[in-house]
Amino acid sequence: MPVLRFEDVNKRFGDNTVLDGLNFEVGKGERVTLIGPSGSGKTTILRLVMTLEHLTGGFIYLDGGPLTHEMRGGRRVERKKKDVARMTTKIGMVFQQFNLFPNMTVLENLTEAPINVLGRPKAEAQERARELLDHVGLGDKVDAHPTRLSGGQQQRVAIARALAMDPEVLLLDEVTSALDPELVGEVLNVLRDVAETTDITMLIVTHEMQFAQEVSHRVLMFDQGRIIEDKPPAEMFSNPENERTQEFLQAIL
Amino acid sequence: MTFSWSWDTTFDVLPDMLSAFLRVTLLATVVGSAIAAVVGLVVAMIRRLAPWWIAYPVHGVMEFIRMTPVVIQLLFAYYTFQQFDGLTIGIVVLGIHYASYMAEVYRSGIDAVPKGQWEAAAALSMSPRRTWQRVVIPQALRTTVPALGTWVISMFKDTPFLIVIFVTEMVQTAYASGADDFMFLEPITLAGLIFLAASYPTALLLRRLEVRLARY
Numbered sequence: 001m002p003v004l005r006f007e008d009v010n011k012r013f014g015d016n017t018v019l020d021g022l023n024f025e026v027g028k029g030e031r032v033t034l035i036g037p038s039g040s041g042k043t044t045i046l047r048l049v050m051t052l053e054h055l056t057g058g059f060i061y062l063d064g065g066p067l068t069h070e071m072r073g074g075r076r077v078e079r080k081k082k083d084v085a086r087m088t089t090k091i092g093m094v095f096q097q098f099n100l101f102p103n104m105t106v107l108e109n110l111t112e113a114p115i116n117v118l119g120r121p122k123a124e125a126q127e128r129a130r131e132l133l134d135h136v137g138l139g140d141k142v143d144a145h146p147t148r149l150s151g152g153q154q155q156r157v158a159i160a161r162a163l164a165m166d167p168e169v170l171l172l173d174e175v176t177s178a179l180d181p182e183l184v185g186e187v188l189n190v191l192r193d194v195a196e197t198t199d200i201t202m203l204i205v206t207h208e209m210q211f212a213q214e215v216s217h218r219v220l221m222f223d224q225g226r227i228i229e230d231k232p233p234a235e236m237f238s239n240p241e242n243e244r245t246q247e248f249l250q251a252i253l
Numbered sequence: 254m255t256f257s258w259s260w261d262t263t264f265d266v267l268p269d270m271l272s273a274f275l276r277v278t279l280l281a282t283v284v285g286s287a288i289a290a291v292v293g294l295v296v297a298m299i300r301r302l303a304p305w306w307i308a309y310p311v312h313g314v315m316e317f318i319r320m321t322p323v324v325i326q327l328l329f330a331y332y333t334f335q336q337f338d339g340l341t342i343g344i345v346v347l348g349i350h351y352a353s354y355m356a357e358v359y360r361s362g363i364d365a366v367p368k369g370q371w372e373a374a375a376a377l378s379m380s381p382r383r384t385w386q387r388v389v390i391p392q393a394l395r396t397t398v399p400a401l402g403t404w405v406i407s408m409f410k411d412t413p414f415l416i417v418i419f420v421t422e423m424v425q426t427a428y429a430s431g432a433d434d435f436m437f438l439e440p441i442t443l444a445g446l447i448f449l450a451a452s453y454p455t456a457l458l459l460r461r462l463e464v465r466l467a468r469y
């Protein structure tokens with residue numbers, strides 16, 4: 001059973017239709033990279049999975065169950081917020097702008113949700129948080145405030161914060177795009193480590209093609225809200241079939 | 254026109270003025286500000302969270318209150334709710350009038366919290382209540398508190414308006430003393446100095462608070 005399935009997904013912002021009739025699946029433990037020009041809908045897909053955007057048409061299935069909308073009595077209806085929230089705990093997201101909570105310490109950032117959303121005991125949440133911070137190389141920053149950290153450090157904390165919820169699916173939205181070039185590497189290393197040491201399903205939107213090639217099972221090329229090519233990275237980068245893909249890859253590689 | 258200053262008058266009138274200051278001016282400011290701070294926050298949250306058929310009327314009423322002079326509101330309330338005394342009416346009217354300013358301060362403070370903070374909280378499946386409590390309000394307060402402080406000082410300086418509904422606050426006390434013996438200069442100067450002595454240090458403290466809150 002695929003961990004994530006998009007069925008006839010349509011996303012409209014007012015008059016602007018970004019996604020229409022989108023169908024695709026992601027298997028458990030798969031690492032899928034979404035590439036394509038800006039506005040092609042890649043980030044929108046991540047945001048729809050994270051329920052940050054309202055799904056205007058179609059369905060998204062997580063582990064076989066409907067996420068935000070379902071068919072009830074022959075009609076497409078919205079699911080209750082509480083039911084949706086129970087499912088979104090299995091999904092984690094890391095943002096381009098890190099979005100750490102500046103009024104809390106690094107440790108508090110990591111333990112807030114596990115304690116208050118998952119109901120974990122404080123000591124357990126704190127221990128796990130320290131473990132994760134050690135793992136991303138920031139064990140000594142436990143009591144620091146996020147604004148004192150560099151961009152790369154903040155993003156590593158953000159990744160640790162998402163992992164602290166033990167998600168099944170990790171959504172990575174251009175997580176290195178806002179970083180100074182010399183800080184990109186440390187974040188990619190952390191992600192490579194996540195890919196190697198866990199079986200978390202990862203959906204990655206990135207321009208880091210080298211990284212995409214190393215870590216992904218599949219690369220999906222998007223253009224104007226459609227998947228125009230879906231291949232393993234080696235094939236995609238060396239032998240793209242679609243003309244638009246070729247153009248795009250030539251421009252960025 | 255000769256200028257003369259009588260220190261005797263000054264010291265004579267000082268106790269009454271300080272008494273009026275504490276019993277009325279300070280009391281009205283403290284209680285009025287508390288009302289304004291709470292009502293302002295409630296209004297700001299209603300505007301943000303309530304359905305349009307509640308939010309719009311509330312917004313409309315508060316805009317009306319914000320844009321009409323407080324003196325008119327004092328007089329209107331005093332002659333409408335005749336069972337209450339001037340000081341009570343005065344405190345409530347000041348509270349609600351300033352709540353309309355404070356609601357705007359809260360609103361812009363909340364709006365200033367970056368959208369990414371809301372999204373990060375949603376990504377962690379935090380409930381809306383928890384998001385407000387742990388992420389949004391703490392961050393909003395950082396810019397809000399100093400601005401609220403300046404409105405408190407403003408209310409403090411508006412307390413003399415209570416004269417129109419026959420409340421004997423400090424300026425009225427000064428005026429009454431002057432009317433008594435025609436020595437107006439001393440009491441009114443004293444009133445001004447007492448206001449200054451209270452508001453200037455407060456303003457300085459607020460600046461320091463603002464600076465402290467600005468850095469995380």
